Amino acid sequence: MHQCKNYAFRVVKGNTFRLLPLIFGFIFALFVGFSSRAILPKSTEILWDTYGIPHIYGKDTQSAFQAFGWAQMQSHANLLLRLYGQARGRAAEYWGEKYLESDRWVQRMGIPERAQSWYKAQNPAFRNNLDAFAAGLNAYAKAHPDLIDDEVEVVLPIEPVDILAHGQRVLHFTFVVNPESINDNVEKIGENNSKASNGWAIAPSRSASGKAMLLANPHLPWSNLFLWYEAQLTAPGIDAYGATLVGIPVLAIAFNDNLGWTHTVNTHDGWDTYELQLADGGYRFDGKIRAFQTEEKTLQVKQDNGTLRAESLVVQHSIHGPVVAQKQGKALALRVVGLDSPGALQQWWDMAQAKNLTQFETALKRLQLPMFTVMYADRDGHIMHLFNGQVPIRSQGNFEDWEGIIPGNTSQTLWTKTHPYRDLPRVVDPASGWLQNANDPPWTTTFPRALNPDKYPPYMAPRGLMSFRAQRSAKMLNEDESISFEEMVKYKHSTRMELADRLLDDLIPAARKFGDESARRAADILETWDRQANADSQGAVLFAQWTDEMDFPEAFAIPWKEEAPQTTPDGLADPQKAVKALAIAAAKVDKAYGVLDVPWGDVFRLKSVDRDLPANGDPGKLGIFRVLNFAPTANGRFQAIEGDSYIAAIEFSNPVRAMALTSYGNATQPNSPHVGEQLQLFARKELHPVWRSRQDITAHLEQRQVF
Template sequence: MFSFVKKKPLFLIQWQKISRKFLPVLLSLVFTLVVSSQSISSVTKTTEILWDTYGVPHIYGNNPQNAFQAFGWAQMQSHGNLLLRLYGQARGKAAEYWGQDYLESDQWVLTMGVPKRADAWYTAQSPAFRNYLQAFANGINNYAKKYPDLIDNEVKVVLPITPQDVLAHLQRVMLFTFVVDPGQVANIHRTQPAPGSNGWAIAPKRSASGKAMLLANPHLPWGDLFLWYEAQITAPGIDAYGATLVGIPVLAIAFNDNLGWTHTVNTHDGWDAYELKLQQDGYLFDNKVRPFETTNFPLKIKQKDDSFKEQIFTVKSSIHGPVVSAKEGKALALRVVGQNSPGILEQWWNMASAKNFTQFQKALQRLQIPMFTVMYADREGHIMHLFNGLVPVRQQGDFAYWQNIIPGDTSKTLWTKTHPYRDLPRVIDPPSGWLQNANDPPWTTTFPVAIKAENYPPYMAPRWPMDFRAQSSAKMLAEDDSISLEEMITYKHSTRMELAERILDDLIPAAQKQENPLARRAAEVLSKWDRQANANSRGAVLFNAWVDNLDLSTLFSTPWNEKSPLTTPDGLANSESAIKALVDAATKIEQNYGTLDIPWGEVFRLRSGNLDLPANGGDGGKGIFRTVYFAPTDNGRFQAVNGDSFVAAVEFSQPVKAKTLTSYGNATQPNSPHIGDQLPLFARQELRPVWRTRKEITAHLEARTIF
């Protein structure tokens, strides 16, 4: 019997050998193409902006340079008047443009050397990034040329915008508002409240979906240079969604298909005020008299009749930095980190372009961004908390020491270097499976403690009590082993007052025992209160007024304890003074509103244009995670002016699931339909779905701009 075997053709044998050899490469290529399909399909022959129905620009650039130009155009369309005013201030010429009210701003900008440094920073950019900055400026100028009637006449004097203006604005925001605020300099002991934020990163082991999640939630004033602008930027090499501060040409908080991050204002100390001893027209340093460097700036100040008043503004500088005050034989000189960090924007761009944790960390290691916690999560399941910043290497003293005025007559106190990346407090993938920061020091980012304070210099960050908002943040995460995206969003909107949980169980019984009928009625209201600051919460207004009359440092019988960080402080120390304060608060509430149990939302409001809605949320110092700060208006009411601004809740599933909100809307230009259009969602404690694919965006398309 014969057996028949069919021979394979030679070319097929050769192909099988080749395919076996290169099969892993081919599979890898196919995987890459599938993962990148959205980005590849997004690259177009032209550059365009797809505007969705909330005024969010989705920028599709056929190259990065054109994407930058489109982003400049978009910011002008949404915020043109504000943008030009901010750039005018960053030049140090705002008083020349708009009058006396801006003189102090100009003096601060010139004292800090912002315009001159902007030139140096521009020269220091990589060739590619210089082109990107020029393109961003071109987009601003091109919009102004095409639509001059849509821009206020008084701000047109700032045009044309240059890349140096963009970098000057960046300095003014990052170094001379966040790192050091002029208000802090006026009050060296730093009692002013700082901008705040919440940030969460949840690992797959604590996520209901088994996917990592990220919560971004900065709290900033609702205007001026603190305003967030939401956008999507897609070009070869990048497809990122997020937000940036108006006037900044890259996303500062963002996510892509692979990873994302948020920033929180950290307990970073990047500036010091040095007291100089004046001698012989100079100052004493290491037992020698050194001369000041002196620079004269001509200042023009526009008068009400459109004439100009001219004066010379003189800035003296010591080896420490510029002198900010001088009297009675002494002067204060300011030293601020980050002045040799021209790569802030490129680092943010690289972070948004990163495809994995390795690439993201490589971007972070450039250490150009002068402050802010980085809270990170990705599709592979990694989470990270980095205490990011340029931290001076100091020879002595703890954190508290460096909050005061520092002797400037010795080189022993003069820092000249900052810590490298490897020195900064950081935790990756903690056993707990969760990380949080609510502007507390890094030591309380998770429990069990993952970053130990004793392993770092005592000046790195403070070891002060964990405040109530941070405690509330950590407790929500610690007490839920399986958190879904919707649950994370619900937690984000929590208005529960942690402070009330600690004190009402003592206060209410003490008030009920009083002979004063008002004290007993106040106790009745507080006993029925839900301990939240929702619009319909009755009792929150009374409790809020009571707390505002107290010194919290003496309120508790049990002080905060590092070993019991989430349950202390606790208990009422002095019931007599507490009851007196309660009666005083109740008297005022009844006089102002006619009833002790007026709903929170009747007193605290969300206002924009014709909108006047009941608010929810409140002071983070009382332990409210949904942080909103209010300013008094009329009839004893208060209006939201600060707090929850941009929110993003992201789950790194495939595809990525995300919801956002820009509280005050994504535009400020007059007659824009997007001024305040998201406030109703804010009032209902809702986020919007994020539209990232072309199909989603075109289904909610408001307009298209083609370049």
Template sequence: MIFSFILTLLVGSYNPTFGLRTTEILWDTYGIPHVYGKDAQSAFYAFGWAQMQSHGNLILRLYGQARGRAGEYFGEKYLKSDQWVRTMGIPVRARSWYNAQNPKFRQYLDAFAAGINTYAQQHADQIDEEAKAVLPINGVDLLAHTQRVLNFTFVVDPRDLAGISDKAPSVGSNGWAIAPAHSASGNAMLLANPHLPWSNLFLWYETHLTAPGINTYGAALVGVPVLAIAFNDYLGWTHTVNTHDGWDAYELTLSDGGYRFDGKVKAFETEEQILKVKQNDATLRSEKLVVKRSIHGPVIKGKDNKTVALRVVGLDHPNVLEQWWDMGRATNLTEFETALKRLQLPMFTVLYADREGHIMHLFNGLVPVHSQGDFEYWSGIVPGNTSTTLWTKTHPYHDLPRVLDPPSGWLQNANDPPWTTTFPQVLNPDKYPSYMAPRSPMSFRAQRSAKMLAEDEQISFQEMIKYKHSTRMELADRLLDELIPVARESNNSLVRRAADVLQTWDRQADANSRGAVLFSFWVNKIDLDESFAIPWNEKSPLTTPDGLADPKNAVTALNAAATIVEKSYGALDVPWGEVFRLRYQKIDLPANGGDGNLGIFRVLDFAPTSDGRFAPLEGDSYVAAIEFSNPVKAMALTSYGNATQPKSQHIGDQLKLFARKELRQVLRTRQEIQANLVKREVL
């Protein structure tokens, strides 16, 4: 009797035969919510509750921005954001997207919103007063936020285009899929490794979702109600930002109050809106916004004061969230591709692996069908005065570059075009439209990625994790062997000492690497586009570019870099981690990893701080390493922690693991979760 009572306490209300009688969230020691829903709708409700508990202030601000009312809620600094959101038509389109949802899935969205609202009501003391103005949330808000994130941040970036900020953060990723033939265990493996800014709408939220028909672990972009990168007992996938042309800018020729199109003057669609802007005294100021649309799409003032219309893919594809949800419920490749073929997701490469041993690379996205021009042409501003440039259709699934089970046994993407996903190459770019993806140089990070996979014929799970943390600078291997001898012949003693430091350097950006700082400062002093004696060659993608084009200028740049490093840090061989720091909230640790342009696989992009050091802005964010054994083996890390709420203990609590190049074991069984349980909530 006593044993039965204790067992009931341990497993809660879970019954393996009949499922859950209640819905609960089990919170582990790293603030990961393990959601157990009695049904799918209850799981969405609990997921909304969990996100609010971890990121409440942030997601309310994001939803306010997606409504185009952030200026009304939060003040003047959000005015440009509201102008962008309203001009792009996000709030109105979100309502039409909501109405277009499958009725059952619409209930799921409403449940997620209800979880947010109920948490905010019951824990009002945990939410900023200013953020409460956005409440209550509804399903339309979720779709507006999703649309703002995907179509109007990732597909087309307003921060550079519309002047919302001076510098748009970089977004990128690494992804690997390894077949059984290339795996030491004989099981397929997957590496998920997005590189996004460590703030705002780019944050990942790590979660375990369980309900009848689904048991999926992964990460959602904060505020999004489904997992975007995930795995289950049968399969998994990751995304990388692909070289995808999902929007086009059309320069309009103004005439007689309208614009010229096919020899005639067309009138703009014009709508006047009023934006409310909160003032310092809490009163609201009215700001008029005139929204214009051409046949191409919404009109903005582009660079050089040109009148430009934007045409963006995916605005008539409202079911991306349901597609992601169904990808997470799939149990085999056929089911997974059935979801993918809907092409609701407007961009992102898909790298996939499963228990049956399949691996796949899909250059996923909505690619416009053009009658002319290559990728470079469509990356610029195109004439908007003729129907010959106006696309109306996108390519179907079977037109997209796709590789399944390649002879190499491995697939990779590090934001390079799909042609270099594996070697020997499987995809021939000549067989695809020239606008599908660029035939540009393979980045040094992508080259390092492919080399690590190609050079190890039997990769173990632990080796995959080790390679994931590699800070080797591929760029150093291309230039140092020529730079060092030339520098040693210099009459300048500082340059000769710098050469000695570079000679003994391990060519990595580990915290204790001496010489990495000097090398990175030297790279910032040269023009990489003009520095190589041998340019990149499509026929030798993994060994070019190579060699120094101008050794004299390289030595001059080394002198300048050495002068700065010695003056700023007291030594030419200052350790990397003394200069590059993991600073996040109150945490300050030595960093490892660096700029992907240096050919580093473990990416961290830094910004200078007031004391001459550097702190991370973006880079390695969510990481998951999965082996499709039975049971599945998985390890993960959310670099900056799984929360942003001010009183949370999980802000930055995973950075110590990050600094040690470690991942955490993923907890998926109730026994594992109970052994690491901090809190249980029954909803």
């Protein structure tokens, strides 16, 4: 044995240069063989956990996309097909008159035609991924036609261009510009009140564990194209967990073992309406008359008897964009950013594959996403806030100047380019150790301030009020120098009303000084109230009603000040008027509910098909971080319809620690056990554990599908 060892050594020693390639080749082959067996599955599978969350393991990238399409259909087939039908601009043809306005909008904006050109513009690899996602959608429909409503099957089969049309309709023509904000007078609203979010990034210096943490918390309507879908995607080169909007084939908010990000709706102005002066069948521009480009389209509208009625739609385009209204010798044309940027979906996909900040920013620098703040954290301890978006390079004016209708008769007002990445407000690793955004402008992302608005074009973002929700967000972070993972989750569920903390010290003594008996009784309730909107909070209903009776912001004694963004506005300008409003509020609450101290959860409810639960949370205007918006119901109560929709709390420890919640559950298909399932956790202010390892997933396995 000893002799054999020496002989082997001698042979290697004597033929070192000749044998080294063979030795390294053998080692490499063993490594690849073991790695392939350990990492790359021979088949593609979906492991469904007990919350109805699909964990997709793809043998290759295209297989993962195909399985993701299958999974989305299993969870949301009826909704998904309806959304794709609308993105085609043919929803009225499929389902009748009530979809006609939607079709007019989609066709006038040119979404179907642009989706065709976008599909051709994809790089071949990603185009194949879109093909695979569509194939997965169609494969599910073919395998399970009995589980899909008959009326939406008319949309089948799905084509890859439908995916791009849907993404375009969602991103550019719902988030960037909302069709509801263009009314008969085409007054620019642009506040996107129902599309909000919270986002936090916490550096190791402020984390109790010494690890960076991220909080994702978009607030969107609980229906239609705004629904989130929670999933894990694993394939060669990627293992990401997060959520996307139904029908989108990649994760839009996600994390992997190395990094994660979330989005908030930022104060981004990526569209303008231009007023055109009509003349001789055209419009005036730079002293000349230009002709419109005109196209006539035919829309089909399904009638009650099943027949189709044809309706003509004439679409006119100026140099600015499509004409959206004509009145009294003038026309209004719409201009929207990003219509020449077809790569948003691939950018999200590449962001999820990044392993560090450099790689992540390489994807971000493409600027294919038309808007959204990016809040980022990673295992290396970096945190970042980027005011992301395609921001038009404008010749003049501030943010407010561009919120109105813009003169369209001159090239002086026509923007044609957008700012490069280097121009956008961006903060990396601030001295404070934390970053936040609650839909406030980027200037208030952290304190002490890390961004000086004077260094950016005045139209980049507004310099106005830091909302009470944003102030509450910053206060919670600023007041805790060592935030644990558990504390971050607790803060996320905070229903403390910043507005109450700001005004009750003025309102209560004023009520006792100037008020009648009902106002004084109301003051007693407000004094003992916990200043929160928890289900058992008594006094929150009364306070919220009082704010509805007040005329804010004029009612403040001290207006918001840029030099004191976290302590203003403050005080009551007219205490006696405020007390009268309190008496009116007390009378209304007493009449509606019989008592002034009715618990919040008795009035505000969380409802699904088979659940009716007490709610906690309220609109962010009251300074609540836990946002819910409600609609009245027939019994005088209110039902949550939007707000906290997806929550993810992530700590970049080893392994990554994460908890999440999709408020309304991870499915909408009839008879799915996951419709509304997570509302019970929501009502209890809890998140569910995120299972990412196969061991954890299989320990909580509901179903396994192999492809």
